[in-house]
Amino acid sequence: MNLSEETLQKIDAVIPKYPEKRSAALMVIHLVQDELGAVDLDACAWIANRLELEPINIQELITFYPMLRETPWGKKHIRVCRTLPCALRGSYGTCKTLEDKLGVKEGHVREDGEYSLEFMECLADCGEGPVVMVDEETYENIDAEKVDKFADLLLEDKLNGSKGFKSYEKALLVESKIPAKSKITSKK
Numbered sequence: 001m002n003l004s005e006e007t008l009q010k011i012d013a014v015i016p017k018y019p020e021k022r023s024a025a026l027m028v029i030h031l032v033q034d035e036l037g038a039v040d041l042d043a044c045a046w047i048a049n050r051l052e053l054e055p056i057n058i059q060e061l062i063t064f065y066p067m068l069r070e071t072p073w074g075k076k077h078i079r080v081c082r083t084l085p086c087a088l089r090g091s092y093g094t095c096k097t098l099e100d101k102l103g104v105k106e107g108h109v110r111e112d113g114e115y116s117l118e119f120m121e122c123l124a125d126c127g128e129g130p131v132v133m134v135d136e137e138t139y140e141n142i143d144a145e146k147v148d149k150f151a152d153l154l155l156e157d158k159l160n161g162s163k164g165f166k167s168y169e170k171a172l173l174v175e176s177k178i179p180a181k182s183k184i185t186s187k188k
């Protein structure tokens with residue numbers, strides 16, 4: 001297994017932050033998955049060795065947590081929330097439309113590896129459902145009216161920067177921009 005120098009440095013830096021090496025397991029798994037897209041058996045063995053554990057200790061974490069993977073998702077990974085608040089606002093239909101338009105069944109990776117789709121539990125934005133995530137960006141209110149356009153932009157790779165669909169994270173960045181410091185003039 002080959003990891004970049006940057007990831008190796010991050011791993012070296014994170015382990016000493018925990019009282020015991022084994023406590024850093026989830027952080028190390030995330031760092032490896034961020035780079036490789038998944039944590040396969042080789043990666044499990046490498047992490048276990050680094051943390052002085054057995055590979056099974058790492059595998060049991062990967063098979064327990066849904067966001068950890070033994071095989072990679074597609075180049076673009078789309079998550080749709082299926083928990084009640086989003087379901088009541090139509091997330092089952094949203095997921096079905098995305099399946100049809102992207103050509104991939106939920107829980108799978110499209111044959112060409114471009115897209116994968118996951119219909120999963122709460123994405124922590126329950127008041128603005130149906131919630132859809134594209135990689136790490138969260139899009140709100142992707143209901144029956146909007147999902148077709150959303151899927152088209154996704155397929156054209158134009159979602160990023162589109163006026164109609166700004167991700168929660170991008171909106172937050174714009175809102176949090178601090179205005180330039182106003183000039184302070186001394187009073188006489």
Ligand code: FES
Binds near residue numbers: 081082084122
């Ligand atoms: S119920 Fe959909 S984000 Fe929580």
